[in-house]
Amino acid sequence: MEKTVSGDMMNNNSSSKREASASCKKNARASRRQKLELSRARDVGVGEEDNGGVKCRKLQMFQDGKGKGKAESGELSQRVEQNLVEEKDSVRSEKCPNFGLSSICGRRRDMEDFVAVHASLCSKDIGDAPKFHYFAVYDGHGCSHVAKRCKEKLHELVKEELRGKEVVESMEWKEALERSFARMDEEVITCKEAVMAAAGCRCLLPSPESDAVGSTAVVALVTPDKIIVANCGDSRAVLARKGKAIPLSVDHKPDRPDELSRIQAAGGQVIYWEGARVLGVLAMSRAIGDSYLKPYVTSEPEVTITERTGEDDCLILASDGLWDMVSNQTACGVAGLCLDGKVVSMSPPGSVSGEGGGEYHDQACADASLLLTKLALVRRSSDNVSVVVINLRKET
Structure with a gap:
């Protein structure tokens, strides 16, 4: 009897232990499952x-x-x-707009035009730098080394002048660009031998003719809400808005009334020889370089700031090789046809990288820039022709 009771008690204890063990295992599995689920949720x-x-x-x-x-x-x-x-x-607001460019020697012996595109110029800096995209056309005269140096350096000077500014006001844009142009002008004049040597210049060192070398500069800074244009010389920036041409710069010609007054006030003269020329030599009243014509020829740019709208089509920057042959409105009309896909593509397929990083080349903009350069040549332009077309249409 005792053995029976004892056996039953042992059986009951074993059963209780098994149940307790099974319950613990079940609770442990549930706990592990819960932890695993939370871990997966975090991951x-x-x-x-x-x-x-x-x-x-x-x-x-x-x-x-x-x-x-x-x-x-x-x-x-x-x-x-x-x-x-x-x-x-x-991200979209800071993305570089699509662009296309074309630059040809034309009927000139030497190529003295240079084009610079730097997408998201300040985006790689510490976060307090303003975000903008840099486009520029430089048209050299006398030789190519000043224009080439502007292409290599001017955007860096602009970047330095704007560094540390999270928000840039209109006057600050103007002052920063003016200081950048002045520094560029000083460098190509005071360090002309180094600039010429670096460019592999055809000018002899030293040579009086090296003082008669300079370059125009039209620079456009494109931000999500503004277009800032700085112009020095007779290259030009034109905005197409709803198909209408809006000039964002005015050519610096010696016979422009205000420029003529400035030159005469400084003691200079404008002599008409195959057009108006400063001292009968230079066909523009502002340029970077040209030390022998100071102070009549200045490097100070005129700066315009334009608010972007949803009606903007494109921005065109070009040297005078285009503008001497093609009107603002015609250029905007040609670019608009290309952006609308109404012109058969003439440029080779593929894309090119904007200097500064990223693939931003656009076939329609490339077609527009190439068609404009060809139009200038067909109309008997005898100059180098450089064109940049920037698509400002908002993405849908």
Whole structure:
């Protein structure tokens, strides 16, 4: 009897132990499962996806089969969706607009034009730098070394002048560009031998003719909401808005009334020999370089600041090789036809990188720039012709 009772008690104890062990294991498995689920939720919580070429954050919610946390998930998803849209809009606003360029020697013996494009010029700096895209055309005269040096250096000077400014006011844009042009002018004059040597210049060293070398400069800084243009010389910037041409710069010709007055006030003369020329030599009243014509020829640029609108079509920068043969309105009309896809592509397929990084070349803009250079040549332009076309149409 005792053995029977004892056996039953042992059986009951074993059964209780097995049940307790099974319960512990079950609880342990449930605990591990819960921890694993939380871990998975953290691991997949934030990721990235390429949405239309824009890197965006994507939040993934882990939910169990019973639908726990649906209210929290819905509220959080709304916040994430809003942040995602804001982030995409911010990235798009800072993206470099599509552009195309063409630069040809034409009927000249030497090529003295240079073009510079630097997308997102300040984006690689510390976060307090303003974000803008730099486009410029430089038209040299006398020789090519001043224009080439401007291409290599002027954008860096602009970048230095704007460094440390998170928000730039209109007057600050103007002052920064004026200081940049003045520094560029000083460098090509005081360090002319080094500049000539670096460019592999055909001028003899030393030579009086090296003082008669200079370059125009038309520079456009494109921000998400503004177009800042600095012009020195007779290259030009023209904005196409709703198909209408709006000049953003005015050529510096010696017979322009205000320029004529300035030259005469400084003791100089404008002599008409195959057109108006400073001292009968230079056919423009402002340029970088040309030390022998100081102070009559100045490097101080005129700066215009234009607010961008949704009606903007494109911005055209070009040397006078184009503008001497093609009117502002005709140039904007040709560019508009290309942007609308109404002109058969003439440029070779493929893309080129903008200096400063990134693929921003656009076939329609390339066609527009090439067609404009060909139009100038057909109309018997005897000068170098350089054209940059920048698409300002908003993405849909």
